[in-house]
Amino acid sequence: MLQSRNSGYRRVSASLYDHLIRPVAQDIEALNPQQLAIIATGSLRQFPFETLRDSQTDRFLLQQYPIHYLTRLSSRSLLANPSPSRFLTFPLWTIPLLLGVLGIGATVKHHWKLGGTLLTVALVTATLSPRFSGDYRVLGFANPQPLDPFNLPGTEAEVDALLRLAPESEIYRHQQATLEVFKRQSPRHRYLHLATHGCFQQLGCCLGETCADDEQREIHMNPNTLLFADGEYPLADAALLGLQDTQLVALTACQTALQTNIDGDAIMGMAYIWERAGARALMATLWNVDDQATEAVTTEFYRLVMQEGLTKVEALRQAKLSQSHRHPFFWSPLVLIGDPR
Template identity: 25%
Template structure:
């Protein structure tokens, strides 16, 4: 069921409406209109007879608001009349009132309101079989959404707004797939895939702002100040224009002057943006991904793929979900069950693979059921292919490596036995990354490793006594953030990961001393991790605790040594915001830690977490975890991974697969719990 009545209103718009209401509270007609409208709302929730009565109330409210010249309120009455007539099956009258509401919303410059009305029109047209008209309406609504999204300067409001409009994207995808069913050769399935990319390719932008990341490297601070000032100035002018347009006697001279002011502000913004682009060309691609350039259409996605790769992109909807399988020269699409069924099956599967013991029959059954839902439809496209997964919702934290291969249904065979598996936030993300890193030279040295940090003054490695444990302001802030994060995760501290020392030693033995840097114990600290020396290494490996704060992604981080040799507290929390400011021109970053691949699932943004921060820092590809991995098992897995990569010259994705196969073949480590938690994200070539 698609609902188009819950769009979040911009704070400035909300305040304007409140001011207008307050100014008219003394008008008897206005008060009578308000009462009639509220009565209509109550009646419309009841039976069809009551809905007829509701129509009378809405019509009364509409007429009274016409008397006082309140076009904004008239539009709300018209919307309700359209909804009520639509519920009663009187489609022609519903269309009439929706069109009237759209006209009123345009008259007062209410773009949010236009989006809502266009959604209703699209739904109404679709219910009558007018799919082309429905498509035009929803396309225009999405265009307005894209425009509105850029007007939010507050990160929380921006993310909340985009979450509130996800139904429009999902409706558009569903409509396009219905058009594809009726006209399979018209390319509607490719347009649906493009819409999916449009709705998913933005998480990095909000995360950058939420983490207070410095994405202004190399830019004159005065230009950033000018940019912020002009955004605020334009918002004020557009709010004022909307107020003028909603007055009974419109002040034409003031309207013209305000429109001219907005035009001049836009011109100034363009001039400032041009100067900023000249100083940092990459910034705009991150903050304002361009449709058709930074967000890819089918031919561009296909160019990313080689003959041995198939891209599987998912979109979860309330009633139906979709899967697109893309190769170099083909596109196939599939209808899957609704979100709830997929999420329930995903939860059962994930719970099963977290069992450390041998795989019980009930877990195998749950795994097979889940594989039938999300992989069996595309089974014929998989043999011999590398699988690149763009998940949605619950599918973003599913260990695909442990899913039963749909082509090997007699016995449980994990997907990784026959397939190399890569995860991506979106196909568009990879394209931007490839373009950005195409000419980057390789770092001169092989490996920097951070392992076995010291988290507590009670650690046996602490030999001295603190002289003065008075914390400086920066340390107080970091420890405060760390405390807030750990409290939200119900953790009281961090245990030593002794297996990481063995893990690090095994990896270091594979690298010549002249081409490696090791930061172990006390040296695995914030100072070393943020040192410019780290950008000399092609591989950066963190064998330590890391975690994601689901409610406040900006508090996510990597935990390094928290005390020095005397037991005194030191900065040791490598926060998400800091990651964005680091220069890690690495071919591979490994987070051999807990749940580093996860993040907060903001509707329309995808999972946002540490992985995206490290990608922005320069990581070409990442190896991250999906759950609290076992210390000893991870040590074995990582040593095998590096042997395959460095001694057998395999790509990271292929090396991880080979290491996982070795653990699978060993009875001691056979359970997916020990090996399936790690996944490769980013470039596979």
């Protein structure tokens, strides 16, 4: 319903709020958490919890808390200290709980069974450390094949904005946005921004008018791949990149956070693989995104991180709130998975 921009989402999101959040809303408020971490399985992995709406106050959950998501590998990043006094500090008493709830400082954990899916909400009570001036150079790739049906002209505005915020960034577009450059340069940067197509459907993906006929459709991309100027990159290979110093991989391709298998593992798509590669967090999309809306959210996100010193989760929250006057279709598909710091 969010993807179709239907106004009926308000009723559905309110109903889901009543089932998932209202039973524990008072417990959450009593703990005054800094943010919510969502661990979900099944179909709930493809739903942005930011859009849950309290019908009594007519407020989205995003307006109450910063929200991010966890995979079963997120504990590795959350237990690691990026560097002294840079991001979040966790009290010593949270360490056992970090291990107990997939690596997040929490005082309570709630489970619900909902149609064969599992939802866990971890309430983070960590505190912010002082702001710092970090290394914000970005390795960016945009519009690697600028001809239809692959053309993504809006993504070039994304990387142009990045260059204004971080002039020392390395940006590659069109024929320069090659797979060879990506594999060579990615371990050297703390921030990776991939504004390209991704295909995560089991039978592959098609683009353009040929998609109208499911039986006769022409396959343009292989499943579980990202598009570069010189070909497609198999997602499984990302686990071997060696991204131990990478704070964030941002994928503004279509549907990049959708699950890449159907074996029931509690992961959210490719986030698990990027975490295996060493990346602390992934920012990805849950469905086909609007170019202009994505540019607005991502540009504000990077500005808040690079110039205001906000954590990733708070920066994404505020960037989304700046667009919240629009239908959630435009601002809710971008989600943060992994370390929120």
